[in-house]
């Protein structure tokens with residue numbers, strides 16, 4: 177799931193300073209689940225904004241997904257009544273809202289932080305950088321891109337501490353030590369004995385994906 | 397516990413929301429053929445051994461359908477009662493197939509909006525789970 181956190185209040189205030197009629201749109205998907213931009217968080221932010229900026233008229237509305245136009249019908253009816261929209265979705269959702277209502281300024285209320293997992297209520301951990309060439313099959317389900325400070329593919333780097341932590345941060349386990357230990361436990365250390373070729377990190381262009389079974393549908 | 401836990405629900409607001417979408421929603425509620433094709437295409441229904449509580453048509457008829465039947469004359473208990481059906485029992489994946497084109501997730505989405513308008517929604521930080 178996508179994990180986000182609310183921007184500092186002052187930053188949100190600054191973004192909205194030229195507007196006095198704003199709609200704060202929450203997302204019923206990931207940012208509800210990571211407790212950053214769902215119904216409760218919309219209500220809370222609006223209460224704070226109303227208290228701090230008495231002249232601001234701010235309404236709240238949550239749509240179930242900001243990354244799918246099938247859920248935009250109600251927002252379509254409301255959007256034009258406001259002079260700015262604040263979105264509490266991830267960056268993908270904010271952009272989708274901005275693309276839909278190009279004449280209305282759209283602002284992000286959150287910082288989208290990572291793609292990760294729930295450890296406990298309100299506690300999340302990054303697990304994947306969506307690199308597009310997953311190597312977890314070889315690395316015992318531990319991501320070297322995300323969890324090794326240097327993102328190296330032929331670790332460990334030589335800086336691992338004796339207690340198995342990373343030289344960059346003594347509170348972080350060395351990803352490659354963990355990879356080695358787990359592969360050893362599974363009898364698969366041979367996976368990492370060969371030197372891996374250099375990963376061709378490419379200049380990034382916007383990625384888009386059509387699942388194999390749907391290629392014919394979008395062939396045009 | 398919801399923000400507005402003890403407040404009475406605003407029935408006029410609910411009726412207004414229902415009325416506004418009545419032409420679209422009632423139409424589709426009235427035309428369900430009970431053919432169960434939507435059920436077979438819902439992964440939640442299939443993965444819960446055909447538990448009827450996960451059947452797309454069941455979820456809509458027992459939430460939005462009841463709201464229309466009662467013309468919005470419901471209390472908080474009713475909304476809390478359908479909360480699980482429209483949040484936990486449907487992920488709004490849009491994969492259910494209806495041969496006559498009933499848009500089940502659109503109706504569940506609308507039912508969630510009605511619940512939200514009265515402060516009824518999953519309290520994820522209070523240990524309520526999504527699925």
Ligand code: SF4
Nearest residue numbers: 203205206243266269
């Ligand atoms: S818009 Fe972003 S936060 Fe909302 S459901 Fe989509 S991916 Fe998740």
Ligand code: SF4
Nearest residue numbers: 304305307310311319
């Ligand atoms: S290798 Fe790591 S960053 Fe790349 S897709 Fe796999 S988990 Fe994600």
Ligand code: SF4
Nearest residue numbers: 324332333342350351
């Ligand atoms: S010590 Fe381990 S985690 Fe840290 S940079 Fe080196 S290989 Fe990566």
Ligand code: SF4
Nearest residue numbers: 438486487489490492
């Ligand atoms: S949208 Fe809901 S009812 Fe339809 S297939 Fe997905 S989970 Fe099932």
